[in-house]
Amino acid sequence: MFYDLNIPIATTTSTTSSKKGKNKQIQPSNSPQFTNAQLIAINAHLDLLIHLGYTVVCFNQTVHKRVDPKTHVNALNELLEKLKPRQGILFLKRLSVILDEDSEKGFGLINANTSFFNSYDILSLIPTNQATFALACLTHTLPSPLTTHIISIPLTLPRFPFHLKHTLIRTAIKNGAVFEINYVGALGGESDSVLLEAGAADANGANGKRNWWAAAKELVRVTKGKGVIVSGGVVTQADLRAPRDVANLMTFLGLPQDIAHAACTSVPKSLILRAQTRKTYRAVFSEPTLVIPEGYSAPAQLPPTVTPDSSTTTSTAPTTAPPSSTQQVTSSSKQNKKRPREEDGVDSNQKQNPAGPSSDAQAQGGDKKKKRKKNKV
Amino acid sequence: MVRFKNRWFLVEFLPIPSNAKILSIPSTQSKPAAQLELDGRKIHSALKQSILANYGDVGWGAVALSLSVKYCSPTTNICIIRVGRDQHNIVWGALTLLDGLEDMKFIPNVVHVSGTIKHCQLAAIAHNRTVIARYRAMAKAPTTYQDSYETYLESSNREIEALQD
Numbered sequence: 001m002f003y004d005l006n007i008p009i010a011t012t013t014s015t016t017s018s019k020k021g022k023n024k025q026i027q028p029s030n031s032p033q034f035t036n037a038q039l040i041a042i043n044a045h046l047d048l049l050i051h052l053g054y055t056v057v058c059f060n061q062t063v064h065k066r067v068d069p070k071t072h073v074n075a076l077n078e079l080l081e082k083l084k085p086r087q088g089i090l091f092l093k094r095l096s097v098i099l100d101e102d103s104e105k106g107f108g109l110i111n112a113n114t115s116f117f118n119s120y121d122i123l124s125l126i127p128t129n130q131a132t133f134a135l136a137c138l139t140h141t142l143p144s145p146l147t148t149h150i151i152s153i154p155l156t157l158p159r160f161p162f163h164l165k166h167t168l169i170r171t172a173i174k175n176g177a178v179f180e181i182n183y184v185g186a187l188g189g190e191s192d193s194v195l196l197e198a199g200a201a202d203a204n205g206a207n208g209k210r211n212w213w214a215a216a217k218e219l220v221r222v223t224k225g226k227g228v229i230v231s232g233g234v235v236t237q238a239d240l241r242a243p244r245d246v247a248n249l250m251t252f253l254g255l256p257q258d259i260a261h262a263a264c265t266s267v268p269k270s271l272i273l274r275a276q277t278r279k280t281y282r283a284v285f286s287e288p289t290l291v292i293p294e295g296y297s298a299p300a301q302l303p304p305t306v307t308p309d310s311s312t313t314t315s316t317a318p319t320t321a322p323p324s325s326t327q328q329v330t331s332s333s334k335q336n337k338k339r340p341r342e343e344d345g346v347d348s349n350q351k352q353n354p355a356g357p358s359s360d361a362q363a364q365g366g367d368k369k370k371k372r373k374k375n376k377v
Numbered sequence: 378m379v380r381f382k383n384r385w386f387l388v389e390f391l392p393i394p395s396n397a398k399i400l401s402i403p404s405t406q407s408k409p410a411a412q413l414e415l416d417g418r419k420i421h422s423a424l425k426q427s428i429l430a431n432y433g434d435v436g437w438g439a440v441a442l443s444l445s446v447k448y449c450s451p452t453t454n455i456c457i458i459r460v461g462r463d464q465h466n467i468v469w470g471a472l473t474l475l476d477g478l479e480d481m482k483f484i485p486n487v488v489h490v491s492g493t494i495k496h497c498q499l500a501a502i503a504h505n506r507t508v509i510a511r512y513r514a515m516a517k518a519p520t521t522y523q524d525s526y527e528t529y530l531e532s533s534n535r536e537i538e539a540l541q542d
Contacts, residue, residue, distance in 0.1 A: 238482040245473040
């Protein structure tokens with residue numbers, strides 16, 4: 001079972017909509033975005049991947065700066081319908097957002113857009129400066145329907161963009177995120193066109209190679225090999241490599257052999273399972289069952305804290321994430337640590353009620369504060 | 378006993394048209410594709426260049442005495458390479474970073490690594506059989522059809538089994 005979690009698909013409409021600016025309203029087009037020639041090329045690429053031994057393959061759509069649900073089209077849904085069906089191969093969809101200074105204020109990964117992001121299996125971020133990196137590691141790895149499970153640091157840039165702070169990385173790994181290394185940089189191959197435009201990858205192959213070795217080694221050093229996955233990012237067919245070859249390359253970065261092999265197999269596997277928990281409440285894997293100890297008599301009046309519990313059981317009931325014994329242990333411990341709270345706006349069942357009055361109150365409070373400041377001035 | 382241990386790689390080279398990308402593929406060859414003529418010497422020199430470029434003189438020095446290309450088959454594009462056990466990582470890495478011979482690009486795919494020549498021979502024979510079976514399936518010939526592949530299989534099996542350390 002070998003995983004390739006980054007097969008970049010650059011679509012034409014997404015790049016043009018970012019160039020045209022914010023003023024023009026572009027209707028999301030439903031016209032086929034992939035020509036026949038492109039489909040043949042993608043099928044050939046997939047044939048090679050399968051020949052080399054990959055069984056799980058994830059298509060990656062990259063967006064620059066921000067995601068606007070009105071104009072952004074999930075091209076991968078359409079692509080998956082058009083690909084020829086293959087036995088025993090799992091296809092996944094992934095969205096990457098490149099973060100730079102303009103995205104610090106917000107880039108569309110908010111609760112209101114949750115339904116739009118549910119069409120992607122995995123979300124990931126590509127931070128390019130210190131502030132967005134801190135944002136990505138701390139806020140966006142917390143369990144929620146919008147967790148970005150993969151943080152992909154651009155490795156081919158000439159000046160390593162920011163200092164990798166050990167505490168930030170440790171928090172991200174504790175929350176379940178992983179850091180991604182794209183092996184295309186080691187070969188000096190061509191990166192995804194959206195990355196090149198956004199300045200997140202070096203166009204010159206030879207320089208990119210040298211920067212890659214330096215940056216990847218640094219990343220491995222800071223993460224101590226823990227939350228690291230290896231993926232392709234390969235655009236040119238000639239840059240594809242078999243998974244064991246890639247694992248051998250990783251040993252030169254300082255990863256011991258078994259961890260290098262795990263970075264291609266077991267770490268992506270648990271990542272995909274964890275990414276499925278975006279559809280559950282607060283990263284709970286399995287359906288919790290209420291166990292009443294013998295000799296316990298329920299009190300006559302139900303205390304108010306019981307109602308959030310019952311609503312969480314109903315919200316996790318329709319999940320189809322495969323439970324396993326070890327995951328149940330970890331999920332039950334997670335559930336104990338993070339008890340559902342009523343004012344938590346993440347749970348969709350309760351989103352309406354508390355969100356309404358609390359946001360109004362905040363708005364009113366804000367207005368009052370503003371008014372007070374004006375009066376003073 | 379300090380015995381000198383080796384590692385034997387079975388490498389398959391998959392030829393790729395040089396500008397095939399994920400979203401565009403060159404239209405069926407305007408000029409006849411230059412066939413990848415796999416030659417033991419060419420592979421050895423390409424591998425030497427790759428080791429020198431990626432690991433420098435130090436890397437090449439570690440590997441040079443024990444590196445040799447033992448067998449090469451142009452039809453099925455496989456190659457058997459022998460290296461010393463302590464330095465086989467260097468050669469494996471250089472092989473992965475190798476991306477072409479002269480003007481033809483290919484993907485190096487290490488199919489099997491073993492410590493003895495025996496298992497490498499077995500893996501090579503099995504690999505030849507699967508490749509020939511794939512060719513035959515594509516040609517949609519009935520299974521008992523005698524074609525030139527049969528003689529090729531026999532001769533290559535004999536060559537492989539004749540390999541000496």
